[in-house]
Amino acid sequence: MRRRTWLLSAAGAAGALVVGWGVLPQRSRLGSGALMLRSEGEVPLNGWIKIAADGSVVLAMPRSEMGQGVHTALPMLAAEELDVPLSSVRLEQAGADAIYGNVSMLVASLPFHPLEDAEGDGSLSVKAGRWIVGKLARELGINATGGSSSIADLWDVIRLAAATARASLVGAASLQWKLPAEELVVKDGVIRHASGKSVGYGEVARAASGTPPGAVKVKDRKEWTLIGRSLLRLDLPEKVDGRARFGLDVRLPGMKFASVRLCPMLGGSVGAIRSEKGLSMPGAERLVMLPALGGSTAGFAVVGRTSWHAQRGASAIDVEWHQRPLGGLDSRQIEAELEAAVRTQSGHVFYERGDAAGEERSGKLVEAWYHAPYLAHATMEPMNCTARVAAGKVEVWAPTQVPEMARGIAARVAGVSTDDVIFHTTLLGGGFGRRLEVDVVAQAVRIAMDCGGAPVQLVWSREEDIRHDFYRPMQVARLRASIDSGGRVTSLRITSAGDAITPRWMERGLPMLSGPFDTPDKTTSEGLFDLPYGIATQRIEHVATRMGVPVGFWRSVGHSHNAFFSESFIDELASAAKIGPVEFRRELLKDAPRHLAVLNLAAEKSNWGGALPAGRQRGIALHESFGSIVAQVAEVSLVEGKPRVHRVVCAIDCGTAVNPGVIAQQMEGSVLFALTALLHGRIDIREGAVQQGNFHDYPIVRLAQAPSVETWIVASGRPPQGVGEPGVPPLAPAVANAIFALTGIRRRKLPLAA
Template identity: 70%
Template sequence: MKRRTLLLAGTAGAGALVIGWLAVPQRSRLGSGGLLPPGEGQVALNGWIKVVEDGGVVLAMPRSEMGQGVHTALAMLAAEELDVPLRSVRLEQAGADAIYGNVAMLAGGLPFHPLDSEKEDGFGRAKAARWVVGKLARELGINATGGSTSVADAWEVVRTAAATARASLLGAAALQWKLPVDELQVVDGVVTHPSGKSARYGELAKFAAATPPGEVKLKERAAWKLIGKPAPRVDVPAKVNGSAVFGLDVRVPGMKFAAVRLCPILGGSPGRVDGTAALRMPGAERLVMLPAYAGTAAGFAVIARTSWHAMRAAAAVNVDWQPHARGTVDSAEVDRALETAVREQDGFAFHGRGDVPGAERGAARVFEAWYHAPYLAHMALEPMNCTARVAAGRVEVWVPTQVPGMARDVAARVAGVPADQVTLHVTLLGGGFGRRLEVDYVAQAVRVAMDAGGAPVQLVWPREEDTTHDFYRPMQVARLRAALDENGVPSSLHVRSAGDAITPRWFARAMPMLAGPVDLPDKTTSEGLFDQPYGFANQRMEHVSTRSHVPVGFWRSVGHSHNAFFMESFVDELAAEAKVDPVEFRRRLLKDAPRYLAVLDAAARQAGWGTPLAPGRARGVALHESFGSVVAEVAEVSLEQGRPRVHRVVCAIDCGTVVNPGIVAQQMESAVVFALSAALSGRIDIKGGVVQQRNYPDAPLVTLARAPKVETVVVPSGRSPSGVGEPGVPPLAPAVANAVFALTGRRLRRLPLSLDGEA
């Protein structure tokens, strides 16, 4: 990593270095053409764009495609500014340079209330902090696909890179033809002049590489031809014809296969290991012991001729598994400990205003409710896998990952080679949801490949290992309390939650060089609680950070996924206490939050809120902001054999400027089904340190036959793009729970939702 510092005159020491570093302008993310390896007939115009002789364009792609449509969205940004058809844009995996880092993801981790940030004039506290973190993020260059930030991060840099390339190409034509550049036009990658002169981009590329771009202007919104309109996804044809390459599809000549088996007791390790009988089985070749890499459990892998042979042999190894010296974990005990922490400990206050204790003392009554959320596994359809080859001091890795830079670094550390001796190929991801922000399986694959005599090895986790050795969404407990007057109108809101912090654990696993000895407050623990938009006059939102010794990680929509359930269920309870319609109650609390109110109204209108429903059905509503986007969902629910059945979900979203409305609708549909599966049956139970759920039958997903009809309403916005992949998840569970209350009068305060009291 390159660092730039500037010492100010008359100063010295660390403070001066920091001040000097802050004084240096932010690093440009455009990059030089030297960052892109030239292919035949290709000319690089900057670190993002190459032009091909046939007129095509190559875009450096730093983000991972896991079904969210990022390859299409970023290609659309480039095509728009270059004035080429979308089909002309080809994608090439970006390299390891810092310009490809995800600046928006790090800046999004700052714990500022969105309404406070929007009210700032000029360079306020939140904007200043985002500038500093953005500058640091540019220097670190952490390449990650997560936090629903891919389009938000690319919005300026990809368009600027494409517009700069276009300016150089037009400048080259103007110089060659000796004509004013403002008289030139571009249509579908062909530069023309009214005199009849014309040239394709490919004909101008070499001259353009040596031509300064001059003034670069991004297109005005009114001139957009692609952005904001539906466009076919660029990844669909390959997925339909079978040529798409996911991690499990990788095939390299001479490849062997390996299957892992890890200690089933969380925190435990293998004692005596006897692989004699296993290695006598057909196809089995070698047993490799695996330490606890990057936060995962210790265990072993068996190398074999095929993955089937490897899995059978691994299952046949005789192992004496040993628990951790500190003992074992039980999720029921963790749940009780979290409730005790909420009762007895003060937490870190992420947000506060007014006088909550005073409001409670003067209230007619104080209304309180407790909510619980379980551990959750990611359950991605494609299990963890990685293919690696270690030979002649070099490492080559093929992997479905959300963090290619970190995967490259851990591969280098395990193999004991410099990072520049690692070649990493990012495949398509068969689901990520945050699980592939981890690099444990990459470390294991490289270690196994080191014992394979130079042959490439594809390491695969059987589904049971994948489910029982995840980095789970943390269990969380929250107490919400409101001071009410004699009419049930709230004057305060006090929230205290407890649960493990994800971010410090993740840094310690994935980037140990950045993990400090002290845990700083983690925004993910309280997001969706401290940053809610409702106008309670007095507020205090605090969190007690705990350490359960259960491996926890980022799960689609992270803390919002359970905190929205807590908050929006409680707001519905307050509406019932005030005897006010749930939508109208929220409207009254949103008078200073017009953006949120517009989304709520859009969802209510589309859903027909207040209109009659068929007997046995009811509607529930929830509103939530996450990753910069506001989503309201209305769920239409009935009961079938005592269980909620969701028939229809209306999603209204304000996600800023929309690049491709078709992808927005797809992601809302995906989020609803994903969240509904978790809301109805998602849970991880741990007994004696052992995860009880092992495969999909233990945590069923919503099937096509039971999937609701999903309608998406996009609320127009002139803001920059914000998240889409995750914001549809948080409102679903509370909307369903609130509909169940409307049907039955029963409040469901524990996930997964159940009317039998067993959940």
């Protein structure tokens, strides 16, 4: 009943669902050729595919490239179905139509337990929920790159669009030659017949635009020639030779530069300003006040001839900052309040079966508390945006994961229609969820409004970036389980507490969808309520708080800390049962064959139980997130009491592996990202101000600390699932479990090196 209430509330927040609308079929995502840009010599065949005069293919690209390889994997799908070389596919930024929205990301936000949502066996309420939210998502068309969903969302869409275009092209040749279409074959973009006739795509594209495709069928996997191969990434050459354009690379005639200073106290405000000294600095030209925009803290910006002039001018301004009316935030106090919430408050029950409280009265009770701190994103490319406001029009260049949300806030700040905003999405120098926010876009547009039509590039300093992030929430959890005399887990109770991300994010970027109430947010309990282990009696609940710290999506979101809690605790239970960590998990996974296969693969490839150099131990963890199952084995030693990770063996079942090389890259990057967090990551807040400010006190893993990473992919015929994030969650518990194997001491609080 709770889940049904959540579903209806979420739908109501987006607008009333009427019966007539609800029974209509879901909107097609193929789209018409009118949605693509009109360019000389290029013929659009639907909303995704154009054919150029030389026979090359232009693919509409609605997803942002931030290093995850999506600008290679998605073109591979189009090239496969069109039978063209991957090198002949070019990308064009997709427009604003709803067909480019991310349906899978919204459907995945439903808090259904895997047992309820099993493929082909979902309950009526689960099926109805997925249908309604999927239909709503198609209507809303929210274009976002997040939730490791790009390939999963567009797997069918792009293949169908390309197959449809191919059918029309072949059909056009068939009509011209008066030969049956089934006698024609295509290779490398050339249509051929056994009689010797041949024609390139570019030569029949115009005729194909008016040729119905007839029956369309995507290729069977046994026909694939590209999907499943480790092809070189299309974005690498331009990144190597400098042609690639990130947000910081935007340069326009007459461009000015801006630097911000925001109130050091989160949620604070600007008092008296003495700007004379700052504006008298060489190259400093203008002061622009910035209210709290897009969830940011208030402050000001200085505009100058170069970024250096703007930064020096901003730093020289004397300002009186005011604390927020409710008083300064303190992360130590927040942690204590979260612990109290776990002890005293009832939360939303995400999953329950059996009587966990009753089962605890029998057998051996094991209880543990786990803690995770606030974390910043610290993307390598600092926050930036370029904007121009002139003659009632706005033009924006930004590295963003949400171009349409960014376009929307640009329009609201400038007071124009979204039709009057032109938006250019650049490459992203790291996203990790930080660029799901639109605060920097709002600030850049506000600054540009004061600059007489000149384009302005706003660049945050690293200090502003770390001190004014939307942080991964702090979270506290109490885990309790009972074990019988045979070492069997008979009950599991988990209560966690921490801020909910999704309602805060919607308030900032999608105010039309946010309501006066919060619905249960799956991200708070993911990785706790949806465990694969066969424990008959469970109660998993979360107390959603609102502590005042700006929180946002951080790579792998709730899984990033909840996996540390759950997989460390599973190891604790194995120890209490006096059973090895792998054997203990195997017993719990008897009814979860996919998870068991991943666990066994990681154990095999890591030589689990084999000899290790003196002073090293292994730890293992298994976790499912974003549709993919990942097991990691970490080989760890201690150097002056701090963990040193030497080797990580990673096994993954992500469904169909579109590009195994990119999957391996993502696992390697995820391990390094997770290693930084588990060793060093912590944001401390005192009197409202974040204490960390740059890489000297918010360090990242350096080359010398990087472990070797091996990736093993489970062969699968299932549709592809997420890859960009699932490699992050298992590492912290794997390392913590290795430390226990070394020392006999449990480390239940992140970061582990603290």
